[in-house]
Amino acid sequence: MPWKDGTGPPWLHGKFKGCGYRMTMPRQIILDVLSGTTEHLSAEDIYHKVHSAYPSIGLTTVYRTLELLVHAGLIHKFDFGDGRARYELVEGSQNTGHHHHLVCTGCGGIIDYADFIDQEIELLKKTEKGLSKKYNFKITNHLIQFYGLCAKCQKQ
Amino acid sequence: MPWKDGTGPPWLHGKFKGCGYRMTMPRQIILDVLSGTTEHLSAEDIYHKVHSAYPSIGLTTVYRTLELLVHAGLIHKFDFGDGRARYELVEGSQNTGHHHHLVCTGCGGIIDYADFIDQEIELLKKTEKGLSKKYNFKITNHLIQFYGLCAKCQKQ
DNA sequence: ATTTTAATGATAATGGTTTTCATTTTCATT
DNA sequence: AATGAAAATGAAAACCATTATCATTAAAAT
Structure with a gap:
């Protein structure tokens, strides 16, 4: 996981902390949602799923968090040609890698x-x-x- | 090339005619532009290139024609992750296939x-x-x- | 506790692509 | 050549996923 400012080596030290990122509730829950599925969820799919556990979530935060996770190398962003991006964990409990x-x-x-x-x-x-x-x-x-x-x- | 209404076998008979499509000037020129490049042009790139030979062209027509050509199997549509689609001939004089x-x-x-x-x-x-x-x-x-x-x- | 800094969320803006619809062009038929 | 039906065009508006803005809130450092 690269350091927040772009510098530093890409170790995966903990998940966020130790690299300058804060582990917040929205981020936690978004990761939980991604961990608990094998589907290829869009940002809006994720927004809806998170919403049931954390109703105050904003769609903006979902997009921001996903961008962060992609940048951190924890998730992949795919395009299957239907006009919206899909996200999945690089390695998860469900996901075999x-x-x-x-x-x-x-x-x-x-x-x-x-x-x-x-x-x-x-x-x-x-x-x-x-x-x-x-x-x-x-x-x-x-x-x-x-x-x-x-x-x-x-x-x- | 599939018949316009979706039925029929996918032969490549001529280019458009014979399958219910009309060969018009805009379509001709769009194909010419695609034939004459090895670049990975976006719809707007193509629009600009066509515009110099046929100034009355509309961006809408470019999109429509590209969609048609994709459906006909004459061109490929790619997404390289920069937010716009790119098009290239399946097989062209420049293109080796x-x-x-x-x-x-x-x-x-x-x-x-x-x-x-x-x-x-x-x-x-x-x-x-x-x-x-x-x-x-x-x-x-x-x-x-x-x-x-x-x-x-x-x-x- | 207090301060500093980062994260959040509502709203507005962006920008590539599609839709709409009146007009024009093409092609088959007089 | 002229006509008419169907298809294609282009300007403008609509769409919609994604980003930027900015005031507010939450998290870590002091």
Whole structure:
């Protein structure tokens, strides 16, 4: 987790404290909501879920907190092409960690997929290494999504 | 290219005509602009470029035409995280066809990369086949992007 | 406790994209 | 060539997710 002002090494020391961030109730609850789901929630989804436990929450705070968490590397922000961003914990109790997505262009549904075969991971590493060298590009992350039709939408 | 009303087989018969679409000047020029660049243009970029050849063009028409072309499968719509969509021809004279992207999170620059190694293509096919079977998901497309810092941004 | 600094939330603003609707253009038919 | 029906266009307004503003409140430091 990077220091608030952008300097300093990226250790994950506690969660917020120790890096200049304050752990407040809204932040706590937003993290709780994200920890307790496997869905791909939008900012407004999160706002509504938080609202039931903490009615005074403002949508602005949700956006601000999500931005903070993305910057801190605790959550990922995705775009599945429906005009709103989706957020999910990088690693959570529900979440098994890094995964890729199958996005249904029919209904907008999303399937997580993390059962990579060894060959897949190996090649990905190899590819990243090759690209880094060839283009002198320091890769920090990747996004892999497959688009198509889910079982349900194929029938219609 | 799918028939205008959504029915019918997806042949590419001519470009527009023969499928119920009309080939008009704005559409012609928008396609010309897309054919003549390797950049990743936004709707407004395209609007400005078209404007010099056809000043009466409206931004609305650009959006509408781009949507049409995406639906027809002639162009791809990408989101690189800067709040505006980018468009590029699926296959063009400049463009060598399918490729992946390196997205610099520093300056927003984008590097196209299409020199896949055989192993890479093979594994991708294999992965798609495996996923299709396992999740009964009909894959029609994929998106692969690597995020990181380009050579320039690494120095700063 | 008190002070300092950061976080919050209501509201307004932003900006890319869509809708609306009257007008114009295209294409098939006289 | 002229006509008429259907489709495409463009200007303006509407949309809507996200950001900025700013006065108020809460959290950590003193």
